[in-house]
Amino acid sequence: GIIINDSIVLVTTIDEYAKDRGVIPSIIDGVADRLRPVMLTTLTTVLGLAPLLFERSQQAQFLKPTVITLVYGLGFGMVLVLLLVPSLIAIQHDLKRRTGALRRALSVPVASVRLAVVGALAAIVAWLAVTMGVTLVTGALPPVFTQALPMLAGPSPMVAALGLYLAGAMLIVLLVLIGAGLTYLVKQRQPAGQP
Known part of the structure; x- marks a missing residue:
């Protein structure tokens, strides 16, 4: 009490x-x-x-x-x-x-922004399933990653999978931000009245 x-x-x-x-x-x-x-x-x-x-x-x-x-x-x-x-x-x-x-990002009236946000979320969830999900189920990092990056084949596959997931998620977010910035710059350079 x-x-x-x-x-x-x-x-x-x-x-x-x-x-x-x-x-x-x-x-x-x-x-x-x-x-x-x-x-x-x-x-x-x-x-x-x-x-x-x-x-x-x-x-x-x-x-x-x-x-x-x-x-x-x-x-x-x-x-x-x-x-x-x-x-x-x-x-x-x-x-x-x-x-x-x-x-707010999902309610933006611009369809391309909504599509980018939904696509980024889907890519991050898929990347989570590929890295952490497979490692959690099998107990080992997928062989594709250990062959591409031999340093990941250490004693703790979950730590390697977590690091791989975080790096991939940050890369996805960075790519979406760069794409959004480029789209914004293109829209700013267009003369008024053009779509």
């Missing part, structure tokens, strides 16, 4: 601050403002249970597993509340921005 309550108070504080400023400054200020209450709540409970934790009597031995669980659970929960919850809020904010940008 203490951990859940601390999380709710922290998220509520961040949400209140986010109304007036950006999300990232709100996260930083919210965690800074709630650090003392979260830490004091946790420390009072942990310090209150400390005598029972170090007691050696027969009655205390019966309660010791529960006390150990509470003390270490609250200590670890405090770290989760102060580090993991703000990180998850920031990740959620980043993902929301990326999906919003993708929606």
Whole structure:
């Protein structure tokens, strides 16, 4: 209950601050403002249970597993509340921005831009299936890649497949950006009135 309550108070504080400023400054200020209450709540409970934790009597031995669980659970929960919850809020904010940008790219009235975005997404998913998917299923990098790049035939095929996927995905994105830039330049050089 203490951990859940601390999380709710922290998220509520961040949400209140986010109304007036950006999300990232709100996260930083919210965690800074709630650090003392979260830490004091946790420390009072942990310090209150400390005598029972170090007691050696027969009655205390019966309660010791529960006390150990509470003390270490609250200590670890405090770290989760102060580090993991703000990180998850920031990740959620980043993902929301990326999906919003993708929606805007797919709703552009120019058909060639929509086609380029959909084509790039399809190429990236296909490249993921060829590199990571095949390696995950077979346990080895496809022979085409190991023959072309012998340095990839190392002890960890998943790491090599991940590197290959990331390099290929960046190349696909770079090619789409170059194509979009060239298309933009061609459209800018055309005289007004020509399609």
